Amino acid sequence: MNHKKKQNLENLLLLFFLIIAILVPLIFGSNQYNILLVTTVLIYGVMATSWNIIGGLAGQVDLASFAYLGLGAFTSGTLLIRFNLTPWIGMILGGLVAVAFALLIGIPLFRFRIKEVWYALTTCALVEILKVVFNMWEEIGGPVERYLPYFSGSVYHMRFGSYVPYYYLILGMLVIALLVNSRIAHSKLGFYLKALGEDETAAEVLGVNTRACKLRALVYYSFLIGVTGAIYANIYGFIHPSFFNGQESIKIAILGIVGGRGITYGPLLAALLLVGTQELLRASLGGEVSGLYLVIYSVILILVVLFKPRGIATFFQYRNKKPVKQEVKKKNVV
Amino acid sequence: MLSEQILKTSKLTKRFGNLIAVDQVDLEIKKEEIIGLIGPNGAGKTTFFNLITGLETPDEGQVIFKGTDITTMSPHAICKLGMSRTFQVAKSFTEMSVEEAIRVGAYNRRGEEEVQTKVDWALEFFELEDIRDYKCSDLGLSSLRKVEVARAAATEPELLLLDEVGAGLTAAELLKLMSELKRLNEETKITLCIVEHVMQMVMGLCERIFVLDAGELIAKGIPSEISNNQRVIEAYLGRRSYSESSSTG
Amino acid sequence: MEVIIQSLFDGALMGCIYALIALGLSLIFGVMNVVNFAHGNFVMLSMYFSFWAGSLWGIDAVLTPLITFPLLFVIGMLVYYGIIDRTLQEHYTIQIAVTVGLMTFLGAITQLAWKAQPRALSYSFIQGNIQFGGYTIALSRLISAIISLIIIISISFFLSKTWPGRTIRATSDDSDAASLMGVDFRKTYALAFGLGSSLTAISGGLLMTFQQVDPTMGLRFGLLSWCILALAGLGSIPGLLISGLIIGIGESLAMSFWDPRARSLVIYLIFILVLWLRPRGLFGRK
Numbered sequence: 001m002n003h004k005k006k007q008n009l010e011n012l013l014l015l016f017f018l019i020i021a022i023l024v025p026l027i028f029g030s031n032q033y034n035i036l037l038v039t040t041v042l043i044y045g046v047m048a049t050s051w052n053i054i055g056g057l058a059g060q061v062d063l064a065s066f067a068y069l070g071l072g073a074f075t076s077g078t079l080l081i082r083f084n085l086t087p088w089i090g091m092i093l094g095g096l097v098a099v100a101f102a103l104l105i106g107i108p109l110f111r112f113r114i115k116e117v118w119y120a121l122t123t124c125a126l127v128e129i130l131k132v133v134f135n136m137w138e139e140i141g142g143p144v145e146r147y148l149p150y151f152s153g154s155v156y157h158m159r160f161g162s163y164v165p166y167y168y169l170i171l172g173m174l175v176i177a178l179l180v181n182s183r184i185a186h187s188k189l190g191f192y193l194k195a196l197g198e199d200e201t202a203a204e205v206l207g208v209n210t211r212a213c214k215l216r217a218l219v220y221y222s223f224l225i226g227v228t229g230a231i232y233a234n235i236y237g238f239i240h241p242s243f244f245n246g247q248e249s250i251k252i253a254i255l256g257i258v259g260g261r262g263i264t265y266g267p268l269l270a271a272l273l274l275v276g277t278q279e280l281l282r283a284s285l286g287g288e289v290s291g292l293y294l295v296i297y298s299v300i301l302i303l304v305v306l307f308k309p310r311g312i313a314t315f316f317q318y319r320n321k322k323p324v325k326q327e328v329k330k331k332n333v334v
Numbered sequence: 335m336l337s338e339q340i341l342k343t344s345k346l347t348k349r350f351g352n353l354i355a356v357d358q359v360d361l362e363i364k365k366e367e368i369i370g371l372i373g374p375n376g377a378g379k380t381t382f383f384n385l386i387t388g389l390e391t392p393d394e395g396q397v398i399f400k401g402t403d404i405t406t407m408s409p410h411a412i413c414k415l416g417m418s419r420t421f422q423v424a425k426s427f428t429e430m431s432v433e434e435a436i437r438v439g440a441y442n443r444r445g446e447e448e449v450q451t452k453v454d455w456a457l458e459f460f461e462l463e464d465i466r467d468y469k470c471s472d473l474g475l476s477s478l479r480k481v482e483v484a485r486a487a488a489t490e491p492e493l494l495l496l497d498e499v500g501a502g503l504t505a506a507e508l509l510k511l512m513s514e515l516k517r518l519n520e521e522t523k524i525t526l527c528i529v530e531h532v533m534q535m536v537m538g539l540c541e542r543i544f545v546l547d548a549g550e551l552i553a554k555g556i557p558s559e560i561s562n563n564q565r566v567i568e569a570y571l572g573r574r575s576y577s578e579s580s581s582t583g
Numbered sequence: 584m585e586v587i588i589q590s591l592f593d594g595a596l597m598g599c600i601y602a603l604i605a606l607g608l609s610l611i612f613g614v615m616n617v618v619n620f621a622h623g624n625f626v627m628l629s630m631y632f633s634f635w636a637g638s639l640w641g642i643d644a645v646l647t648p649l650i651t652f653p654l655l656f657v658i659g660m661l662v663y664y665g666i667i668d669r670t671l672q673e674h675y676t677i678q679i680a681v682t683v684g685l686m687t688f689l690g691a692i693t694q695l696a697w698k699a700q701p702r703a704l705s706y707s708f709i710q711g712n713i714q715f716g717g718y719t720i721a722l723s724r725l726i727s728a729i730i731s732l733i734i735i736i737s738i739s740f741f742l743s744k745t746w747p748g749r750t751i752r753a754t755s756d757d758s759d760a761a762s763l764m765g766v767d768f769r770k771t772y773a774l775a776f777g778l779g780s781s782l783t784a785i786s787g788g789l790l791m792t793f794q795q796v797d798p799t800m801g802l803r804f805g806l807l808s809w810c811i812l813a814l815a816g817l818g819s820i821p822g823l824l825i826s827g828l829i830i831g832i833g834e835s836l837a838m839s840f841w842d843p844r845a846r847s848l849v850i851y852l853i854f855i856l857v858l859w860l861r862p863r864g865l866f867g868r869k
Contacts, residue, residue: 055676059674059676061676061679061680061683063683105855108855108858108859109858111862112408112409114858114862115675116675116676116679117618117675117679118813118858118862120618120620120679120683121806121809121854122854122855122858124802124805124806125806125851125854125855126851128802128806128847128851129848129851129852132844132845132847132848133848135844136842136844136845187446188441188445188446188449191434191437191438191441192438192441194427194429194430194434194438195427195430195435195438197674197676198426198427198428198429198430199425199426199427201389201409201421201425202421202425202426202427203438204388204389204408204409204410204413205387205389205409205410205412205413205418205419205486206410206413206418206438206439206442206485206486206489207410207413207414207418207439207441207442207489208410208438209408209410209411210410246802247687247690250683250686250687253680253683254680254683254684254687257676257680261676291691291694291695292691292695294687294690294691294694295688295691295692295695297687297691298684298685298686298687298688298691299684299688301680301681301683301684301687302666302681302684302685302688305670305677305680305681305684306666306669306670306681309673309674309677310429
C-alpha cells in the first residue's frame, strides 16, 4: 500500500546513489586529495545516518556522536599500537566500547518521565569529559598525537597506500547504516520509536517499553559510530583527544535534523549538500571557511527548524501523501 | 455469567501537596462488566485512571489486576498484562497515519506476521477503513476519538479504560460510539470502565456506576439507584444530570 | 589544610557568580520550560560586549553592565519573539534544535568577530588583594561575589513581591490559569526571557574584572548553569545559591588537588551523578 510505495521509492533512490558512489573514485583516478574529500563527506554521511536512529527514529537529540567516534578510534588505535591487534577486530571492540559508554548515560537518563533535554545536555557533557580525560591520561592519550604504526599496503593493519580502499570501506559503512535504518524503521521497533517520539505517555500505555526501545536505538547508533571511529583513525594515521569534538558532534545533529528526522536518506542528503559544499569551498577558499560555514550551518538549522521542521527531505515525501483535510470532517456524519 | 473480579483497588490514595486528589477509594470491577465512573469536574477520575495504569504512584493503597498487585508496575508492563486506556485530551500520534497508530497498539500481542490482521480487524470494527491512510493530525474530533479507542483496543486488553470519549460528540456520533462499545464488550469480552460526563452514555451503557466527588467514593450501584441518590445529586448541583426523577432533591 | 581553606574561599566566591548565571537560566527554564542551550553563549557575548565597551570607551569592567544589561535584555526579547515564540507549540526536539542552532550561531559569530585568542580588559579599579586571617582574597572576586549575591536577593524579592515578578511566577505555575486572569503569557515569557538573558550581562561584566574571554567559553558556562540547575532542582532560589557554591567549591578543589585541566570535569561528573541518582535535584519542587 502506501507503505510499500514509499519503501520502493526509497530503495530506488538509494540504488541510484550507490551506483554513482561506486563510480566516483574511478572518476578521480589518482587524485588523492579529492578522494579524501569525498571520503570525508561520506564519513559525515555515515555518522548522520547513524545519528538518525537515535535522533530521528527515537527522537532523542544526541550531541555525542564524536564521543563515540573518538572512543572507537582510541580503542582500536591503542590496541593496534600496543598489542598489534588488527583494526579489523579492533573496530568491533571499538564499537563495543562506544556502546558501553552510551549505555552508561542512556540507562539512567532514558527512564520514563525524565525530560529529553537532560539527555541532550549529558551527551554534550560526555564529549567534553572524554576530551579532558584523554588529554590528561598520559598512557593512552595525552596532548600529542599518537601515530599508528606505519605499514604501507598492509591489509592486516588496515593501512593502504591510497585513500581509495578507505573510501570503499566508508561507503560500505554507509550502506550498512542505511540498511540498519531502513530495517528498524519498518519493524516493530521502528513503530514503537515513532510512537514514543510523538507521545511518550500514550506509547507507554499501549505497551511500549519506552526506555528499552530508546536503549536499543542507542546501541545500534553508538556501535556504528564506534566502528566508524576505528576506520577514521586509520585514515588519518593517528589518534588524538581532539577527536572528541563537541562542535562537530553538534554538526552531525544539525545534519540529522535538517535532513529530515526519521527519514532514512534524509541526513545523508543533508551531509552531501552541506558538508559537500563546505569541503568544496574549503578546497578553493582555504581554512577561513570553517568559521563562516559554521555560521551558515546554524542559520540553516534555525531556518529549517522554524519553517520546515520535518527536514529538507520532505520535499520528496509529499509526492506520496494523499490529499487530506476537508474530506475527513465530512465523513463523520453517520 | 462470570462474576470473577478483574480489578480491585483498596484504599487507593493520592495527594498532591495539600490536595487530596484520590481519597481511600475502594473499587471493584468484575469481568466483562461495563462500569461507569462519574463525578463532577476535579473529582479525581482522571487521577484515578492514572493511578491504576501506572502513570502515577499512589501514596497509599493497592491496585490488584487479575490477581496481581500492579500498584508500582510500569505502564507498559500493565498493558502487557492486559489493561489499556484512552486519554481525556487525545494523545494522538500526529505524524502517523490512522493505520500506523493502530499498528503500534497491535504490536502489543502480535508479531510481524499477524499484526496486520489485527490492524485490519480494528479498522473494520471501528469503521475506520476509509481513513486508514489519513494523518492523525488531520482528523475530525469523532474520528480522532475512535482512533484512540481502536488503538487501545488493538492491544487486546482484558480491561479497557475510556476517559471521556463522549465529550463533544454529536448525538448521532454518540449513539454510534455507544453501539460500537457495546459490541466490543459483547464480541471480544473486554471489560470496560468509562469515565464520562455525558450521562446519556453512562446510563445507556453501564451496568454499574461509581461516583467520585473531591476524591472520595460517594456512591456505587446500578444506574437507577445512582440517579436517585441524594449525595450524587447534591454533588452535581448546578450541573446537567440525566435523571427522570430530578424532582427529588 | 591551608590550601583547602583557600580553595574553599575562592570556590565559594566563584560559586556566587555562577549562581547568578544559573539564576538567569532558571528563570527561563522554570518559567516557560524552554531549554535555552545558548544561555552560556549569552554570558560569553556579554563578556565580549564588556570587552568592547571597556576597550573602546575605557569604561571600567564593573560599570559595563550599565550598557550590556539593557543590550542583552533587548537581544533576549528579540530572540524570544523571533525564534522561541514560534517553537512553543512544537515538538521538544524542535526547541532543543533551535537553541542549539542559536548556541552554534553565537559561538561562530564571536569567533569570526574577535578571533580565537582570549581577550581581557586592563585592570579594573577593584583590583588588588585583601588579607583575611592569613588567606588571600582577590578583591575583584570578593566584590563580584557580593554584587552577585545582592542581585540574587533582589531578583528573589522581585519575583515574590512585585507585580511583574508575580505574573512571571504565576505563569510558570499555570499559564492557562494565568491567562484567564488577564496575564498575557507571551509578554510574560518575553519578559522572563529578556530578564534571564540580561542577568548574564551582570555576571559577564563582573567576570571581566578578573578573567579573560574566548569563543569556547560559551559551552562551559552553559553546561555549568545546567549543572547547577540540575543540582538545585526547580523552584528554589536559595537552593540555586547553595548549588552554585557546591559547584564553585568543587571546581576550585579540583583545580588545587587534582589538575587544573580537570576543573570542568568535576562539574560534569557531578552533573551526571545528580541526573543518575536524584533527577529532581536537591531542593526541587517539581
